[in-house]
Amino acid sequence: MAEEHKEIDPITGTPTTGHEWDGLRELNTPLPRWWLWLFYITIIWSVGYWIVYPAWPLLTNSTQGVLGYHTRSAVAEDLDGLKQQRGPMVEKLATASLASIVVDPQLLEFARAQGRVAFADNCAPCHGAGGGGAKGYPNLNDDDWLWGGKLADIEQTIRYGARAGDDKGRSGLMPAFGRDNILKPNEISAVADYTRSLSGLPTEPGIDLGLGKKLFADNCAVCHGPDGKGNRETGAPDLTDKIWLYGADKQIIVQGIQNGRGSVMPAWGGRLSESTIKALTVYVHTFGGGEK
Amino acid sequence: MTARVRTMSLDQQITSEPALARLVAEAEIGAAPPDDDVPLYAPRRKIYPQSVRGTFRNVKWAVLVVTLAIYYLLPFVRWDRGPNAPSQAVLIDFPNRRFYFFSIEIWPQEVYYLTGLLILAAIVLFLMNAVAGRVWCGYLCPQTVWTDLFFAIERLVEGDRREHMQRDSRNWTVETYVRKGIKHSLWLFVAWWTGGAWVLYFADAPTLVKELATGTAPFIAYAWIGILTVTTYFLAGHMREQVCLYMCPWPRIQAALTDEFALNVTYRYDRGEPRCSAKKAEQLRAHGQPAGDCVDCLQCVHVCPTGVDIRGGANLGCIQCGLCIDACDAIMNKLGRATGLIAYDTDLNIKERLEDKQPFYKPVRLRTVLYAAIIAVVGGVMLYTLATRDSEGMSVIHDRNPMYVRLSDGSLRNGYTIRIVNKQLKYRDFIIRVDGLPSTLIDFVGLPPRADGRQLVTVGPDQTKEVRLVVTDYSTTPPAASTSILFKLIDIDSGQTAEVRDHFFGPGQ
Numbered sequence: 131m132a133e134e135h136k137e138i139d140p141i142t143g144t145p146t147t148g149h150e151w152d153g154l155r156e157l158n159t160p161l162p163r164w165w166l167w168l169f170y171i172t173i174i175w176s177v178g179y180w181i182v183y184p185a186w187p188l189l190t191n192s193t194q195g196v197l198g199y200h201t202r203s204a205v206a207e208d209l210d211g212l213k214q215q216r217g218p219m220v221e222k223l224a225t226a227s228l229a230s231i232v233v234d235p236q237l238l239e240f241a242r243a244q245g246r247v248a249f250a251d252n253c254a255p256c257h258g259a260g261g262g263g264a265k266g267y268p269n270l271n272d273d274d275w276l277w278g279g280k281l282a283d284i285e286q287t288i289r290y291g292a293r294a295g296d297d298k299g300r301s302g303l304m305p306a307f308g309r310d311n312i313l314k315p316n317e318i319s320a321v322a323d324y325t326r327s328l329s330g331l332p333t334e335p336g337i338d339l340g341l342g343k344k345l346f347a348d349n350c351a352v353c354h355g356p357d358g359k360g361n362r363e364t365g366a367p368d369l370t371d372k373i374w375l376y377g378a379d380k381q382i383i384v385q386g387i388q389n390g391r392g393s394v395m396p397a398w399g400g401r402l403s404e405s406t407i408k409a410l411t412v413y414v415h416t417f418g419g420g421e422k
Numbered sequence: 423m424t425a426r427v428r429t430m431s432l433d434q435q436i437t438s439e440p441a442l443a444r445l446v447a448e449a450e451i452g453a454a455p456p457d458d459d460v461p462l463y464a465p466r467r468k469i470y471p472q473s474v475r476g477t478f479r480n481v482k483w484a485v486l487v488v489t490l491a492i493y494y495l496l497p498f499v500r501w502d503r504g505p506n507a508p509s510q511a512v513l514i515d516f517p518n519r520r521f522y523f524f525s526i527e528i529w530p531q532e533v534y535y536l537t538g539l540l541i542l543a544a545i546v547l548f549l550m551n552a553v554a555g556r557v558w559c560g561y562l563c564p565q566t567v568w569t570d571l572f573f574a575i576e577r578l579v580e581g582d583r584r585e586h587m588q589r590d591s592r593n594w595t596v597e598t599y600v601r602k603g604i605k606h607s608l609w610l611f612v613a614w615w616t617g618g619a620w621v622l623y624f625a626d627a628p629t630l631v632k633e634l635a636t637g638t639a640p641f642i643a644y645a646w647i648g649i650l651t652v653t654t655y656f657l658a659g660h661m662r663e664q665v666c667l668y669m670c671p672w673p674r675i676q677a678a679l680t681d682e683f684a685l686n687v688t689y690r691y692d693r694g695e696p697r698c699s700a701k702k703a704e705q706l707r708a709h710g711q712p713a714g715d716c717v718d719c720l721q722c723v724h725v726c727p728t729g730v731d732i733r734g735g736a737n738l739g740c741i742q743c744g745l746c747i748d749a750c751d752a753i754m755n756k757l758g759r760a761t762g763l764i765a766y767d768t769d770l771n772i773k774e775r776l777e778d779k780q781p782f783y784k785p786v787r788l789r790t791v792l793y794a795a796i797i798a799v800v801g802g803v804m805l806y807t808l809a810t811r812d813s814e815g816m817s818v819i820h821d822r823n824p825m826y827v828r829l830s831d832g833s834l835r836n837g838y839t840i841r842i843v844n845k846q847l848k849y850r851d852f853i854i855r856v857d858g859l860p861s862t863l864i865d866f867v868g869l870p871p872r873a874d875g876r877q878l879v880t881v882g883p884d885q886t887k888e889v890r891l892v893v894t895d896y897s898t899t900p901p902a903a904s905t906s907i908l909f910k911l912i913d914i915d916s917g918q919t920a921e922v923r924d925h926f927f928g929p930g931q
Binding site for chain 1: 821822823824827828829830831832835837865867868870888890892
């Protein structure tokens with residue numbers, strides 16, 4: 131090739147291709163030989179690639195390749211492999227009773243690991259990444275449970291939810307005493323003050339707690355109990371402890387009495403698998419607040 | 423074509439006419455076309471090292487046998503560690519993340535021992551260099567040892583230097599092909615065995631040998647054997663001295679590290695020059711004229727595995743293996759002259775002798791003392807840490823969310839994830855104590871208490887265990903936003919402890 135045009139450009143000392151346009155000559159600076167050969171090899175390699183892998187688009191499909199490889203089936207295979215690997219433990223978790231899971235160290239570790247992931251995916255948006263809760267969303271780490279903190283209680287709450295329309299779910303509403311004209315504003319204020327006094331919080335100076343106490347006995351004690359200790363059947367919180375789901379300010383308590391309360395937890399029974407629900411139950415129970 | 427342009431700053435004034443003329447002349451010289459004919463790479467000369475006998479050759483044989491024996495056989499050495507650990511003396515157990523070396527067992531987080539070992543290796547290399555030059559290159563380096571072995575095989579099959587060269591220079595006959603075929607087969611066999619020995623360090627050697635023989639070993643083992651076979655075959659059989667000349671960084675570092683007192687394989691030109699034939703030297707001496715001991719027999723060059731002429735002085739290509747000393751001593755003995763024309767010596771001593779002064783050796787110098795001191799300190803620290811190595815440990819991670827939990831009675835609780843490490847090869851029971859808060863209750867979640875009410879954490883042999891621990895502060899005075907607390911891990915049988923500091927968080931005032 132190069133032998134045909136021996137003409138050398140005098141300025142750069144580079145051979146020319148022999149092409150000339152208006153006195154401009156094209157210099158011949160070929161690619162390095164090693165680079166060229168690597169390029170040829172990659173072209174040959176690509177032919178093999180077409181044969182082995184899916185490559186050329188057709189009208190409705192594409193060439194499939196002799197290996198029958200497909201990225202989607204590869205992912206599906208990986209997932210199947212993972213399922214097979216976890217299969218025996220998942221099976222064990224789904225069939226074991228909750229009480230037996232927590233005393234089997236291996237099963238407990240597996241359940242907590244599964245539970246951690248499931249909790250982050252499904253529960254953390256409301257209850258927080260570590261189950262710390264938020265205003266209106268209970269803290270799952272403490273020892274105060276609205277619907278019960280035993281393994282079976284937690285499982286039932288997760289499976290059927292709270293006020294989510296499920297027959298087996300947790301139900302019970304705080305009525306809107308103000309909005310529904312059951313209590314007058316001054317009465318609501320008196321009950322709110324009395325409620326604060328139950329857990330030793332300061333009340334407004336010079337107030338008559340007697341009125342609040344009477345109103346409490348008439349209206350609230352049916353759910354919250356005569357001494358305000360709450361009732362897990364109706365999800366009525368214990369008003370005598372230091373834990374407040376919405377807050378302990380008088381204004382917040384007044385709001386609750388005026389408009390009622392009734393936050394909803396979805397029922398997870400139809401959405402999560404049996405083993406996942408058990409894993410979540412164990413995981414929440416082992417935050418530290420689980421009851422025996 | 424390159425043009426060197428000389429730039430001048432504006433404030434630099436050319437005052438005189440001759441200075442300007444000089445600059446112009448320089449610029450013109452600089453612009454001269456460079457010589458394009460000089461090749462960028464020197465062509466390789468094939469080296470046919472001649473066999474040699476002597477002290478240094480014997481030392482090299484001994485080193486070769488000992489180092490290769492260690493390399494090939496060490497994986498088969500057994501070391502009883504009991505039922506819960508492998509019984510191979512030296513084992514790099516990647517699946518279980520352990521390194522075993524006789525009685526020492528290293529966990530991944532203790533890889534600083536490897537750092538210490540590398541520091542020791544570097545300083546020992548420096549010390550060897552300060553005392554007697556490239557001892558590593560000449561005797562101990564794997565490249566040297568395997569190349570030496572491959573040279574020996576080559577001489578065995580293709581004959582010594584002269585025979586080999588003659589056969590190569592003639593037209594190749596069937597015999598040439600057969601001999602070369604045998605040589606490459608033997609080389610490949612040694613290379614394959616080298617790769618085979620390598621993988622035995624990473625799995626139980628007898629089991630893996632069985633698996634390899636029956637074709638049931640894991641693919642990665644075959645892959646590594648293949649890689650090591652190829653590298654050994656090419657590095658020791660084909661690249662040889664090119665590795666030392668072009669690939670290895672140590673000759674460059676060595677040249678920068680050495681000093682004038684370090685012993686090197688040295689041609690004593692004070693004795694050797696002027697060189698001439700043995701007959702002429704006799705005649706010259708008979709007439710009372712000076713004649714050197716070097717008879718220009720080129721034996722020193724012929725035996726050199728890197729093709730160096732040591733008589734040219736200190737040289738990057740010289741790996742200082744001492745084979746030229748053996749070759750020269752043999753010639754001197756035949757000629758009835760004193761041996762040691764080539765010997766471990768210094769250029770400084772040659773100059774001393776030329777000035778009729780006494781040669782001297784100075785192995786104890788500031789640098790050798792410093793190197794030895796560093797070796798002693800690093801080695802001592804490593805031995806001390808190994809001897810006092812804890813066989814238990816603990817890491818504590820505070821919950822990130824929530825930072826603290828308020829309980830219904832108003833007390834505060836913090837959650838921690840604790841990982842307990844048991845480096846002993848038996849089951850151990852631990853308790854944990856938390857100090858630093860006025861009244862605390864600790865509870866391992868999901869761990870039933872024993873009959874005595876204590877919660878024991880049992881950790882398996884050579885294993886770790888993660889547990890969740892909640893600490894509740896029942897004191898009436900609320901703690902500060904952050905209180906420093908001390909976790910104490912106690913082995914209830916031996917009383918060995920490990921301590922970790924962490925914090926107990928609260929809402930603050």
